Amino acid sequence: MLSESVPGTPPEVFAPVEVPSPSQPPEEVEYVQLLTPEGERVDNPDYSFELDDEAIKGFYRDMTLVRRIDTEATALQRQGELGLWASLLGQEAAQIGSGRALNKKDMVFPTYREHGVAFCQGVNPLNLLGLFRGVDQGAWDPKDNNFALYTIVIGAQTLHATGYAMGQQRDHAVGDADTGEATIAYFGDGASSQGDVNEAFIYASVFNAPVVFFCQNNQWAISEPIERQTRIPLYQRAAGFGFPGVRVDGNDVLATYAVTQQALKRAREGSGPTLVEAYTYRMGAHTTSDDPTKYRLSEDLEHWKLKDPIERVHAYLTRHAGVDHDFFEEVEAEADKIAAELRAGCLALPEPQMTDFFQHVYVEETPQLAQQRDQYAAYAASFEGEG
Amino acid sequence: MAKTTLGKAINAGLRAAMEADPKVIMMGEDIGKLGGVFRITEGLQKDFGEDRVIDTPLAESGIIGTAVGLAMRGYRPVCEIQFDGFVFPAYDQIINQVAKMHYRSMGKIKMPVVIRIPYGGGIGAVEHHSESPETLFAHVNGLKVVTCGDPVDAYWMIQQAISSDDPVIFFEPKRRYHEKAELDESVPPALKLHQAKVLREGTDATIFCYGPMVKTCLQAAEVAAQDGRNLEVVDLRSISPFDLETIFASVKKTRRAVVVHEATLSFGAGSEIAARVTEECFYHLEAPVLRVTGYDTPYPPSRMEEEYLPDLDRVLDGVDRVMGY
Numbered sequence: 001m002l003s004e005s006v007p008g009t010p011p012e013v014f015a016p017v018e019v020p021s022p023s024q025p026p027e028e029v030e031y032v033q034l035l036t037p038e039g040e041r042v043d044n045p046d047y048s049f050e051l052d053d054e055a056i057k058g059f060y061r062d063m064t065l066v067r068r069i070d071t072e073a074t075a076l077q078r079q080g081e082l083g084l085w086a087s088l089l090g091q092e093a094a095q096i097g098s099g100r101a102l103n104k105k106d107m108v109f110p111t112y113r114e115h116g117v118a119f120c121q122g123v124n125p126l127n128l129l130g131l132f133r134g135v136d137q138g139a140w141d142p143k144d145n146n147f148a149l150y151t152i153v154i155g156a157q158t159l160h161a162t163g164y165a166m167g168q169q170r171d172h173a174v175g176d177a178d179t180g181e182a183t184i185a186y187f188g189d190g191a192s193s194q195g196d197v198n199e200a201f202i203y204a205s206v207f208n209a210p211v212v213f214f215c216q217n218n219q220w221a222i223s224e225p226i227e228r229q230t231r232i233p234l235y236q237r238a239a240g241f242g243f244p245g246v247r248v249d250g251n252d253v254l255a256t257y258a259v260t261q262q263a264l265k266r267a268r269e270g271s272g273p274t275l276v277e278a279y280t281y282r283m284g285a286h287t288t289s290d291d292p293t294k295y296r297l298s299e300d301l302e303h304w305k306l307k308d309p310i311e312r313v314h315a316y317l318t319r320h321a322g323v324d325h326d327f328f329e330e331v332e333a334e335a336d337k338i339a340a341e342l343r344a345g346c347l348a349l350p351e352p353q354m355t356d357f358f359q360h361v362y363v364e365e366t367p368q369l370a371q372q373r374d375q376y377a378a379y380a381a382s383f384e385g386e387g
Numbered sequence: 388m389a390k391t392t393l394g395k396a397i398n399a400g401l402r403a404a405m406e407a408d409p410k411v412i413m414m415g416e417d418i419g420k421l422g423g424v425f426r427i428t429e430g431l432q433k434d435f436g437e438d439r440v441i442d443t444p445l446a447e448s449g450i451i452g453t454a455v456g457l458a459m460r461g462y463r464p465v466c467e468i469q470f471d472g473f474v475f476p477a478y479d480q481i482i483n484q485v486a487k488m489h490y491r492s493m494g495k496i497k498m499p500v501v502i503r504i505p506y507g508g509g510i511g512a513v514e515h516h517s518e519s520p521e522t523l524f525a526h527v528n529g530l531k532v533v534t535c536g537d538p539v540d541a542y543w544m545i546q547q548a549i550s551s552d553d554p555v556i557f558f559e560p561k562r563r564y565h566e567k568a569e570l571d572e573s574v575p576p577a578l579k580l581h582q583a584k585v586l587r588e589g590t591d592a593t594i595f596c597y598g599p600m601v602k603t604c605l606q607a608a609e610v611a612a613q614d615g616r617n618l619e620v621v622d623l624r625s626i627s628p629f630d631l632e633t634i635f636a637s638v639k640k641t642r643r644a645v646v647v648h649e650a651t652l653s654f655g656a657g658s659e660i661a662a663r664v665t666e667e668c669f670y671h672l673e674a675p676v677l678r679v680t681g682y683d684t685p686y687p688p689s690r691m692e693e694e695y696l697p698d699l700d701r702v703l704d705g706v707d708r709v710m711g712y
Contacts, residue, residue, distance in 0.1 A: 109456075136491075136493065137490075137491035137492075138491065138492075139491070139492055139493040139495065140495075141492070141495040142459065142492075142495070142496065143495075148459070149488075149491065149492060149496075153479065153483050153484070156452060156479065156480060156483065156484055158452075159448065159449055159451075159452025159453050159455065159456065159480065160452060160453075160455045160456040160459065160484070161456060162449075162452070162453050162456060163452065163453030163454060163455055163456025163457040163458075163459075163460070164456035164457070164459055164460050165456070166453060166456070166457060167456065167457045167459075167460025167461065167462055168460065169438075170412075170438050170439075170462070171460070183456075195446075195448060195476075196448055196449075196452055196479075196480075199444070199446040199448055199449035199452065200449070200452070200453075202444050202446065202449065203443070203444055203446075203449050203453055206444055359493075359494065360489055360490045360492075360493050360494040361489070361490050361528050361529055362489070362529065362531070362553045363489060363494075363497055363551075363552035363553050364551070364552065364553055366531075366581070366627075366628035367628065367631065367632075368628050368629070368631065369528075369628075
């Protein structure tokens, strides 16, 4: 009929494509857990947490401080002092548990959200703000704290980590679980779809590189749910690449510590890579530019609030370790002090000068660039004295 | 003195670099036992071991991405990309990581990475094996881009590239791998890596060329001489940065310039030279800077490449036109 060929009317030739739809978070996910959301210690046949309650108090302090740093940074963004911030809210246990499992000689390759790991490595939180304030591009020295620069391009750092680990092999720094060296690569569930991450898995596998692939599966890649990245649990992908994969409750700092430590030991002793999937949840927006109310349900958030990584440690310390109110108050006071210092430091970050950014394009500057720099300087100087 | 091919000269240069510095390592596909599809790394794995001459998985982004990590660890990776058209899976790592690492770290991380790419046409290859993507790298700040035109340069430039603390894209003119010249390894190089070379002094016009077009342009100059035209031929050698000093000096002398390259015309190396020469040598010019290049098409099927590539006649036609002003 004529009406069927009217321009602009789409022909009905395409059947709807069937794809899995986002599901409610499962109540029972299989993973390694050593501390329940209620603060109860539980046993696992393969992993155990062998440090004492003092260490757990230390984890509580770490997690509370990085949450406070994160909150302050978000506030600074809201007040116009940062251009952007990528919050780690909800992922404190994944980052502190894995970060505290590292030895001094181990090397870290982060994404742009590893503020907690940076804290464990001794990176000044103020250094993290430079990138987000736009005064530099994350110009700390990776050698100072064995913490590489934040990497914005999703997944690229997993290859850098693998190459670095291949260097550790060639330096004969691998072979002992305690004194050897390992590398840890952080990435997320979204990054698991990247070619670079899959190539990193292959390189690490065939060269038996001492690298731990630490995937924080926070369920969301901006607006895309985990169902858009994978049809199987991410940790199971490791089997296809020929190395072990393990899923851990990423909101359980004790389990994350134990699992990461075992993976690192395996790498240091020369047994090759491990994929750790830390099952967690991005409690905040992807970044301060994001609006998660457009794509996810508030019930999800309520569900995950019950699994809060800090609350469960608070409950454990209170009920089972005899930790009193004074300790928690001290930590709160320390957090407030660090936040105040961070704020003051942020506001005092020097304004960058364009002339600084002609430097470092090359180690050996080209004559063309030197000329441009001089022309810019002369041009800028021509405005001096003008209001 | 025995003559050496351009390919064997690169091999000898790689060997010398590996002997001089234990941190120099080779990475690439088929570079070990096979010695690379062009045999440029022949014998190196046998003599330096599998830890230093690494047959990588067949994944180019992986080659460059792991090279970044190795460089951060203190190594000096020399990566072989098997053919020009296969570099693009690694483009993100090259552009976003290799090129910018020194800059974004404010000089705290160096990237002494060399990426060797056999490039250019003329060998009757199937698609993706004959391309000239040098401008796609020269446009990226943080990279340096060079190419050799003869065996002596090949031997020294690869070593200079490896000792550079900046990342260098090293383009090898694959159809000239078998060109021969006498190479005396005891005579140190006359030029730095980013200096151009005046191959033939002349007075009437300058031909700027590089890589595979060097031989073609020298032949054209010989033929033009028979017609009484005295052409200067400059092998640019370095595309980023250009040796503007040598370029300007030549143009101010001859007052006419033709740039020749296999890569396509628009936004090519010739365009940049034309702009720079116009800015700096405007009152010396007798004619606009002309370009003799590949056409603005994808590289054609190999039966067409003789039409596509600049050859002796097209170079001479360019000379005729620049002399006609």
